[in-house]
Each structure stands twice: as structure tokens, then as C-alpha cells.
Amino acid sequence: MLFNSYRFLLVFLPLVLAAFWLLRANTLARRVALLVACFIFYGAASLNYLALLLAAITYLAARYLIAGSQPRRRIGLVLGLSSLLVLIFFKHAGLLESSLNGLGTRVGLAAVVPGLDMALPLGISFYTFNLISYTLDVYRDRIPPAHAPLTFFSYVSFFPTITSGPLIQYGPYREQYDSAIGQERPQSDQIELGLFGLIMGLAKKLIVADYLAAAIDPLLADYGQLNFWSAWLAVLGYTYQLYFDFSGYTDMAIGIGHLFGFRLPQNFNAPYTAQNITEFWQRWHITLSTWFRAYLFFPLSRALLKRYPRLGPDRVRALSLVLTMTLIGWWHGASWVFLAWGAYHGVLLALHAQVRMYRWPLGPAWLGRAATFFAVVMGWVLFRSDSVAMARSIYAALFGFHGFDWSVLGVPPLHWETVVFVGILFVLTNLPRDTWTLRPRAGWAFTAGMALLLIISLLMLGDPKAFLYFQF
Amino acid sequence: MAHVMRQWFGAHRQPLFSTAYFLLLVITFVALRDVALLGLMVFGFVFVTALTAPSAAPVEAPAHVRRFVLRTLAWGVLLAGLVAALNYVVNPYGTFAHRYLEPITLDARREKLALYSQYETAPDAIVFGSSRSFTAAPADIEALTGLRAFNASVDSAAPRDFVAFLNFMQERGHFPQVIIIGLTTEQVTAPFPDRADDAFSRYLDDSGRRLDDLRQYAELLTIDQTEASLRSLELKLEADRPAPYYRFEADGLGTFKQAISLEAAVDNYLDWWGDLYNERTHLNEPELAYLREVLDRAQAHGARVIIYIPPFHPTMEAHFQQQNYPRLLDETRHTLEALQEEYGFALYDFTDLDSFGGTEFMFHDGVHSTRQLGRLMLERMLSDLRPDA
Numbered sequence: 011m012l013f014n015s016y017r018f019l020l021v022f023l024p025l026v027l028a029a030f031w032l033l034r035a036n037t038l039a040r041r042v043a044l045l046v047a048c049f050i051f052y053g054a055a056s057l058n059y060l061a062l063l064l065a066a067i068t069y070l071a072a073r074y075l076i077a078g079s080q081p082r083r084r085i086g087l088v089l090g091l092s093s094l095l096v097l098i099f100f101k102h103a104g105l106l107e108s109s110l111n112g113l114g115t116r117v118g119l120a121a122v123v124p125g126l127d128m129a130l131p132l133g134i135s136f137y138t139f140n141l142i143s144y145t146l147d148v149y150r151d152r153i154p155p156a157h158a159p160l161t162f163f164s165y166v167s168f169f170p171t172i173t174s175g176p177l178i179q180y181g182p183y184r185e186q187y188d189s190a191i192g193q194e195r196p197q198s199d200q201i202e203l204g205l206f207g208l209i210m211g212l213a214k215k216l217i218v219a220d221y222l223a224a225a226i227d228p229l230l231a232d233y234g235q236l237n238f239w240s241a242w243l244a245v246l247g248y249t250y251q252l253y254f255d256f257s258g259y260t261d262m263a264i265g266i267g268h269l270f271g272f273r274l275p276q277n278f279n280a281p282y283t284a285q286n287i288t289e290f291w292q293r294w295h296i297t298l299s300t301w302f303r304a305y306l307f308f309p310l311s312r313a314l315l316k317r318y319p320r321l322g323p324d325r326v327r328a329l330s331l332v333l334t335m336t337l338i339g340w341w342h343g344a345s346w347v348f349l350a351w352g353a354y355h356g357v358l359l360a361l362h363a364q365v366r367m368y369r370w371p372l373g374p375a376w377l378g379r380a381a382t383f384f385a386v387v388m389g390w391v392l393f394r395s396d397s398v399a400m401a402r403s404i405y406a407a408l409f410g411f412h413g414f415d416w417s418v419l420g421v422p423p424l425h426w427e428t429v430v431f432v433g434i435l436f437v438l439t440n441l442p443r444d445t446w447t448l449r450p451r452a453g454w455a456f457t458a459g460m461a462l463l464l465i466i467s468l469l470m471l472g473d474p475k476a477f478l479y480f481q482f
Numbered sequence: 483m484a485h486v487m488r489q490w491f492g493a494h495r496q497p498l499f500s501t502a503y504f505l506l507l508v509i510t511f512v513a514l515r516d517v518a519l520l521g522l523m524v525f526g527f528v529f530v531t532a533l534t535a536p537s538a539a540p541v542e543a544p545a546h547v548r549r550f551v552l553r554t555l556a557w558g559v560l561l562a563g564l565v566a567a568l569n570y571v572v573n574p575y576g577t578f579a580h581r582y583l584e585p586i587t588l589d590a591r592r593e594k595l596a597l598y599s600q601y602e603t604a605p606d607a608i609v610f611g612s613s614r615s616f617t618a619a620p621a622d623i624e625a626l627t628g629l630r631a632f633n634a635s636v637d638s639a640a641p642r643d644f645v646a647f648l649n650f651m652q653e654r655g656h657f658p659q660v661i662i663i664g665l666t667t668e669q670v671t672a673p674f675p676d677r678a679d680d681a682f683s684r685y686l687d688d689s690g691r692r693l694d695d696l697r698q699y700a701e702l703l704t705i706d707q708t709e710a711s712l713r714s715l716e717l718k719l720e721a722d723r724p725a726p727y728y729r730f731e732a733d734g735l736g737t738f739k740q741a742i743s744l745e746a747a748v749d750n751y752l753d754w755w756g757d758l759y760n761e762r763t764h765l766n767e768p769e770l771a772y773l774r775e776v777l778d779r780a781q782a783h784g785a786r787v788i789i790y791i792p793p794f795h796p797t798m799e800a801h802f803q804q805q806n807y808p809r810l811l812d813e814t815r816h817t818l819e820a821l822q823e824e825y826g827f828a829l830y831d832f833t834d835l836d837s838f839g840g841t842e843f844m845f846h847d848g849v850h851s852t853r854q855l856g857r858l859m860l861e862r863m864l865s866d867l868r869p870d871a
Contacts, residue, residue: 016700198547205551210528217521427516434522438529448532452549455500459528461557465565466521469705 011054013262014215016471022051027269034194041160041191044270051169052132083149090145097138100131102344133172135341139301140166144180146305153181161187170266174259176277177297190271200268206450207265209460212467214258214445218435220475222251225428230394233403238414241407243432248394249387250435253281256295261445276446282386282439285378287358288366290386298338307334327363332356342393347401351392358385503527515712517705566702574710577698586714590636591643591681593730595650601632601732604656609734610644610776611635611664614792614849616728616736617856618664626860627867629660633734636682640669641772646682648779653685661780662863663773663789667807667814670769671762735853738846748797751848755798759805765813777825787827788863789818793835793855798848832859 011018026047033040144165147153156162165183166172178186196204226247229240236244260277267274277296284290291299311330315323332353339352365372372378391408395401406412419429450456507527511520570578576585576592585593590613606629609618613635620631634647644663651657701707728738740747780787791814794802802808815831822829832838844855851859 198544202547202550205554206532209554210525213521213525217518217525221518221522427519431519431522434526438526441529441533443533445529448529450532450550452546452553453500454553455497455504456528456531457550457553458557459524459531460554461561462524463521463528464554464558465561465703466517466524466705468562468703469517469565469708470521472701472704472706 011051013259013266014212014467014471014475017054019212019468019471022047023266023269030270031196037191041158041164044191045160045164045167048164048167048169048172052167052172087145087149090149091142093138093141097134100134101341133174136175136177137166137172139177139298140180143177143301143305147180153184156180156184170263170270170272171274174256174263175295175297176260176263176275177301178275182275186272186274193271196269196271200271200273202450203446204265204268206448206460207261207268207445209265209464209467210445211258211261211263211265213463214254214261216467216470217463219251219255219258220470221431222247222254222428223475225425225431226251230404233400233407236404236407237412237418238407238410239416240418241404241412243419243429245387245391245394245404245408246432246436247428249282249390250432250439252390252393253278253439254435257445264446276444278444279447280439280442280444282383283379283442284382284386285375286372286382287355287362287385290382291355291359302334302338306337307331310334324364324367328360331359331363335359345396346398347392347395350398350401351389354389354392500527500531515709515716517709562703565708569702569707569711572711572714574707574714577701583714583718586710586717589681590730594634594636594647594734595681597730597732597734598632598634598650603630604651604654605630605632605658607631607660607662608647608651608658609633609635609662609664610639610647611662611792612639612666612669613637613728613736614666614851615664615856616730616738617851617853618662618860619735619853619856620733621735622853622857622860623662623864626864627660629867631660631733633736635664635734635736638668640766641665641769641776642686643682644776645772646685648776649685650682657779657783657785659785660867661776661785661787663776663787664792665773665789665814665818666792667810668758668762670765670773670814670817671810737853738850740846744843744845744847747847748795748845751795751798752801755848756801757805759802759807759810762806762810765810765817770817774821777821777827780827781825786867787825788830789822789827790830790859790863791815791818791833792851792859793832793840795845795848796835796842799833828863830859830863832862838862 011022013019026043029043029047030040033043144153144156148155156165161184162180164187165180168183171178226244229236229244230248257278264274264276275297277298279293279296281290281293284293307330310333311326314321314326314330318326321329333356335356336349336352339348339350339355342348342351388405391404392401395404403412419426450460507520507523510523511517572583573580574583574586575589576596577589605620607620607623607627609615609620609623609631611618615635616633618633618635620633623629623631636643644661648657728736730736742750777787779785791811793799811833818829821827832840835841838858840851840855840858844852844858846852
């Protein structure tokens with residue numbers, strides 16, 4: 011079920027909200043209602059996917075093993091992390107199939123492993139991350155194991171966040187959950203922020219991201235025809251499409267969370283205003299960056315330093331950054347372009363860490379911002395490309411190797427409106443704050459604007475398109 | 483003076499800014515007619531206005547929150563009502579029965595349902611078929627047989643459309659005495675697109691009917707219909723509405739606009755339908771089942787059925803000879819002959835123009851015959867239904 015669908019907005023959400031707040035006198039019924047709603051939301055994508063929640067049951071079994079002797083704890087850890095295998099299998103089954111079959115063909119065999127390239131189950135990445143962080147936090151005694159299955163299962167399957175985050179660790183989630191379940195009525199600021207987030211998120215997705223997708227997808231599908239102007243427009247369009255799509259989803263998720271009394275962590279903070287690449291990653295997909303930092307970068311750095319003390323902290327940090335970012339790239343998909351994108355950011359982060367360490371002068375703030383934006387946009391070329399050849403062709407066009415004929419602008423599919431559109435987005439994304447830091451006004455003009463955004467978004471709901479990050 | 487102006491502007495800055503911005507929105511929208519761009523500009527307005535709002539402590543200001551929520555929802559209801567009312571009144575696709583403005587895109591299925599509903603009395607004879615049967619004129623049928631007729635043929639038809647229209651008629655307590663079916667190979671060759679959304683689907687089963695009733699109102703709030711309404715209004719204001727390629731008379735007869743030469747119109751169809759019979763490879767069994775259903779029901783009601791295969795323009799016919807058309811036409815003929823033996827209906831094959839006095843000039847384009855050619859075919863088919871026969 012998509013957030014941007016009639017079914018969700020006009021049926022599911024109002025019904026679940028009504029049930030949640032009407033059951034305020036009975037906390038058990040409320041917990042059950044929320045969990046049932048999560049399962050319905052998840053099951054609506056495909057009932058087969060519901061079976062994957064069994065991974066959570068595996069983890070529950072591990073709970074009893076963790077709180078015991080060291081060997082039991084190790085077994086529990088392994089069991090708890092087994093969900094990672096499920097994620098790796100689904101993410102890379104297609105690659106495994108093609109590799110094994112390729113190998114088979116070379117030795118004269120037919121298809122060795124048929125039919126492994128299956129659709130990625132909805133939200134598998136995000137709930138696997140939740141399971142892993144939970145397992146590791148319990149293993150490290152940072153949090154006690156969950157006692158109430160309702161709380162744990164609602165954490166794993168929490169419908170506002172299950173598909174694409176924002177990621178939240180079990181400790182903070184449980185505090186939010188207990189607080190929300192205990193609330194008799196929604197706090198007034200949460201109603202306001204909920205409605206505001208929901209409308210702004212819808213508008214970001216339906217008005218901006220989907221419009222850009224319709225404008226630039228035909229250009230990128232025919233990437234061999236791109237020249238300097240059309241390539242820049244397509245790549246900038248994708249830069250904003252990705253941000254508005256994903257941050258639109260996040261605004262909606264956080265807004266929905268508010269309506270249920272939850273305060274979910276933010277995922278974006280005006281990322282295209284970052285003055286360096288480190289700051290960019292502190293502003294872009296914040297919860298994922300934080301997760302990888304906590305559960306991969308720091309443990310990896312410590313392990314490398316312990317194992318190879320001669321490398322020294324600088325080299326270890328650089329190596330850990332590159333490895334962590336490459337893994338983030340690999341998580342996005344088993345292809346060379348995603349690996350290259352991850353490694354590219356890893357190298358940039360490592361370089362910037364060195365620059366900070368030695369306090370090399372970086373010039374004025376505007377230059378840092380422009381350079382960071384340029385570096386990020388160059389990275390998005392890899393991220394968007396289906397193959398290395400496609401990325402190479404787009405880079406060549408961006409740097410003028412495919413001509414400078416500006417007359418292509420204004421000729422379908424490259425409309426002038428798209429140029430104006432991207433220009434406005436450039437201004438908006440350079441404003442210093444993100445949606446979640448804004449405070450809505452109650453004046454007539456502002457509320458009319460909000461209502462107009464809602465109505466235009468609803469008008470565009472006819473053909474809902476999935477959020478880009480659902481594929482990861 | 484300057485001080486007074488500054489003071490006045492300071493006090494009225496926000497309303498002035500808002501008014502000016504909304505004016506800019508209207509001008510941009512009128513100039514570019516791009517709803518997404520309008521949406522982005524509204525998004526920009528909301529974003530910047532919220533950016534400059536003083537940070538409040540909203541938990542302590544429930545009145546502020548109440549105002550925000552209630553006003554936003556009130557505006558939302560008002561705007562949604564306005565958009566829905568605009569789309570209902572303009573009715574750009576002819577979804578509803580009223581016609582304050584002519585629909586900009588003719589939906590033949592909706593139109594035929596509406597025309598039939600407005601028809602004075604129940605017809606004795608009904609014509610089913612695709613757009614290739616549009617010109618089988620009910621007036622000619624009445625002149626030839628004395629039977630009052632209605633042409634229910636629709637574009638891209640398939641036998642399921644005939645069943646749907648029969649259901650629609652039966653819902654009104656009607657069943658024709660004579661059913662004339664213009665059956666083409668296009669109608670019975672796969673694949674047909676899923677047309678669950680069309681206006682006839684509601685008459686094929688109950689679930690479709692209920693869904694369609696809801697859908698036609700839900701579609702009042704779609705971007706597609708809103709843009710079409712605005713376009714329709716614009717055309718009305720400019721008094722520059724291009725004539726549609728065909729339109730329907732009250733009895734369902736289709737009349738075609740002839741803006742270009744026949745030769746050019748045939749060439750256009752050669753382009754549009756170029757590979758049609760390379761893509762079609764076999765008869766569509768579900769559609770044949772629908773045809774059988776029509777025959778069963780006609781038999782049950784004692785209605786007479788006449789099926790004819792209409793001709794292509796000779797250029798089109800020659801073009802399709804290189805494709806699967808000859809084989810599929812043979813298969814269609816054999817199927818119809820088998821059905822004829824079973825049901826005993828009259829079958830006419832008009833694919834050979836010379837056989838009934840037709841000429842290559844009796845076409846509007848590569849596939850649509852003129853009323854004159856239609857009359858020639860009707861004369862052949864209805865000779866034994868003449869009052870004097």
C-alpha cells in the first residue's frame with residue numbers, strides 16, 4: 011500500500027487513526043489495533059511478504075539466548091543476525107542466479123539456478139536494519155531485551171517507517187511507543203505537524219518528484235542523445251527528484267507518526283546546502299548514515315586499529331570510511347555503478363577528513379557549498395545509471411563531449427517549463443531549512459496555500475507511482 | 483509621506499505579499515496552464531512563508547493549531563468542491579448526461595448510452611459493431627424495413643460490448659426484434675486491452691457497475707479531468723473548438739469530418755494500422771464466447787440476427803494481404819459459418835466491394851465506409867425484411 015494512494019489516504023489512515031484514538035481507554039486493545047494495522051499495511055503489498063516477518067520470530071527466540079552465558083550470547087547473536095542473510099539473499103539473488111548460470115553455460119550446462127531473480131519484499135532492508143540494531147544493542151547490553159511481543163512486533167513492522175525508514179533504534183522507539191500508547195489525546199502541536207508533514211510530503215512527491223520523473227525519464231532512457239544542456243537538465247532534475255521523492259516520503263512518515271503521537275527522527279536537513287561532503291552525509295538520509303556509523307564504521311575502525319595498529323588512526327579512519335560507504339553502495343544494489351557510487355563517496359569523505367585534520371584552507375563558504383553540490387551531483391550520475399556505459403555517456407555529455415546545441419531546450423521532451431521548474435527547485439533547496447524545521451502559520455493565505463497543495467496533490471493521485479527508495 | 487508609506491507597508495506587508503503572489507500564480511497558470519508548476523509555486527509560497535514564521539510554542543497554543551487545522555480543512559473542502567463542480571458542469575469527457583458544453587473528447591460508449599437513454603422509444607432494431615459500422619444509418623433501416631432502429635456501434639468494439647449494451651437495454655425492459663452485427667476480424671482477434679474502466683464495463687457485471695458509479699464521481703477530482711475542463715473552457719472562450727473526427731446523431735448514426743482528401747486519409751490509416759495484422763495472430767476465444775452469448779439471448783427472445791463482415795478500402799485490404807489478415811479473415815468466416823449452422827442467423831460477407839456495387843470512393847478513410855456504402859450493405863441484408871416482402 012502506497013502512502014500516495016486513495017486507499018491509504020482516504021480509507022486506511024482515517025480508519026486506523028480513528029481506531030487508535032477511540033481505544034484510548036484500553037491500552038492493550040490499542041496496542042493490538044496498531045499491530046494489526048501494521049500487518050494489514052504490510053500484507054496489502056503481498057501476503058507472501060508477511061511470511062518474512064518470521065525473521066522477527068527467529069530474533070525473539072534469540073532473546074532468551076542472549077541473556078545468558080557467553081556461548082549462549084554468541085548463539086543468540088548469530089541467530090539475531092541471521093536476518094541479514096535473508097536481506098543479502100533477496101538483494102543479490104538475481105546476481106547469484108546470473109553468475110551461477112553464466113558459470114554453468116561456460117561448462118556446457120543449462121540454467122543451474124533458475125528463477126532466483128525475485129521481487130524485493132517491501133521494506134526488507136529497513137526492518138532488517140531494525141532487527142540488526144536491536145540484536146547488537148541487546149548483545150552489548152545497551153538495552154534490555156523486549157519483554158512484550160506486541161511492542162517488539164510493532165517496532166519491526168511499524169507501518170509509517172517500514173518501507174523506507176526513517177530508521178529508529180529499539181530504545182528510542184520503545185520510549186515513543188509507551189508515550190504514544192499512554193496518550194489520551196493527541197498533543198496539539200503533533201496534530202499541526204502531522205497535517206503539515208503529510209501535506210508537504212504529498213506535495214513533494216506528487217507535484218515535484220513525479221513531475222520531474224515524467225520530464226527526465228525519457229531523456230535518461232535515451233542517454234546516448236544527451237548533449238551538454240540536456241544532460242545537465244536531466245542530471246539536475248534527477249538530483250531534485252531523488253531528494254523530493256525521498257524527503258517527501260519521510261515528511262509523510264514523520265507526519266503520520268505525529269498523528270499517532272510518535273516523534274520520529276528526521277532524515278533530511280537541507281542536504282544541498284552542505285558546505286562539505288561530511289556535512290552532506292550529516293544532512294542526507296541521516297538515520298541510515300547514523301546506523302552505519304554506529305553499527306559498522308565505529309566497530310570496523312576499532313577492529314582494524316586493534317588488528318593493524320601500525321596503520322595508525324588516520325589510515326584506519328580513511329579505510330573504514332571507504333569500506334563503509336562502499337557497503338552502503340552495495341546495499342543499494344548489486345551493480346558496479348552502486349559500488350562505484352559508494353566508493354566515490356567513501357574516498358571523498360576520507361579526503362575531507364584529511365583536509366579537516368590538517369586544517370587545509372577550503373575557501374569561502376559559497377565555494378564549499380558549490381563544490382559539494384557539484385560532487386554530489388556527479389555521484390548521482392552513477393546512482394541513476396543502469397550500467398557503467400550509461401554513466402560514462404552521461405559524464406561525457408555533462409562535460410561537453412556530445413555538443414552544446416542549446417536549441418534542444420524547449421523541444422519535446424525537453425520543455426521550457428522543466429527548466430523553470432528546476433530553477434525554482436534550485437532556489438528552494440538552497441534555503442537554509444528543511445520542512446520539518448518549519449512552523450506552519452494559521453493565517454488565511456497560508457492555510458489556503460496548504461489546502462491548494464493538498465487539492466493539487468489529490469488531483470495527481472490518479473496514477474500513484476512508488477517512492478524511489480522502495481526499490482532498496 | 484515616506485514614513486507613512488513605510489508604516490502602512492509594514493502593517494500590510496504579509497497580506498500584500500500574499501495577494502501579489504496569488505496574482506502571480508494565477509497569471510503563470512493562465513499563461514502556461516501547467517498544474518505541476520502552479521503546485522510548485524504554491525509549495526514555494528508555503529515553504530517561504532513557514533520559513534519566516536516566528537517560532538511559536540504550539541503545545542501551549544492550541545488555538546493556533548485549531549485555527550490552522552480548521553482553516554486548512556475548510557479551504558480544502560471549498561477548493562475540492564469548486565474543482566468537482568467545475569468538472570461536473572464542464573463535463574469534458576461527456577461522463578454525465580448533461581451537455582452544457584460539448585465534450586472535448588468523445589467517448590463513444592458514454593455517448594451511445596446517453597443517446598440511447600434520450601431516445602424517444604425503444605428501437606425495434608439495433609446495430610452493433612465497431613466504428614466501421616458507424617454509418618449503418620438507423621434512418622435507412624427504418625426506410626427499408628419500417629423498423630425503428632438505433633446504432634449502438636462503438637469504436638474499438640468487441641463482442642463484449644454487444645453483451646454490455648444488451649444488458650443495458652434489458653435493464654430498461656427492452657430487447658430488439660432485429661440485431662444487426664457488423665463483425666470485423668479486429669473484434670475477434672487477440673489481444674484486446676483491459677478495458678475495465680470504460681463506460682460499458684459496468685453492464686458486464688455488477689461489481690463493475692458499482693465501481694463505475696463511484697468512479698465517475700471520484701474522477702471529478704483528477705488532474706486529467708481538470709485539465710480537460712480548463713481546455714474545454716478555453717476552447718469555448720476562443721470559439722475555436724476543432725470539430726471531432728466523428729460525431730453522433732440522436733439515433734447513434736456516426737458522421738465523419740472530411741477535412742483532408744480520401745487519399746491522405748487512407749495514408750493516415752496505413753500509418754496508424756500499419757502492422758495491426760502482424761501483431762494479431764489468433765482468434766480471441768473469450769470474445770467469441772461473448773458473441774455466442776448474444777446469439778443465445780437473441781434466440782431466447784426470438785430476435786432475428788444478421789451478421790455482416792464490412793469491407794476495408796482496397797488500398798488497406800491490399801496492405802493487409804501481406805500480413806496475417808487473410809488467414810484470420812478465413813478463420814473468422816469459418817467460425818461464423820459454424821455458428822450460422824448452429825443458430826441459423828443471416829450472414830453476409832461484404833469484404834469484396836465489387837460483389838455488392840461498392841466502390842473505393844465510398845470511404846472516409848482506409849477503414850470507415852460512407853453512409854452510401856452503408857446503405858448498399860443494408861439494402862442487401864434487409865431485402866427480406868421490407869414491409870412489402
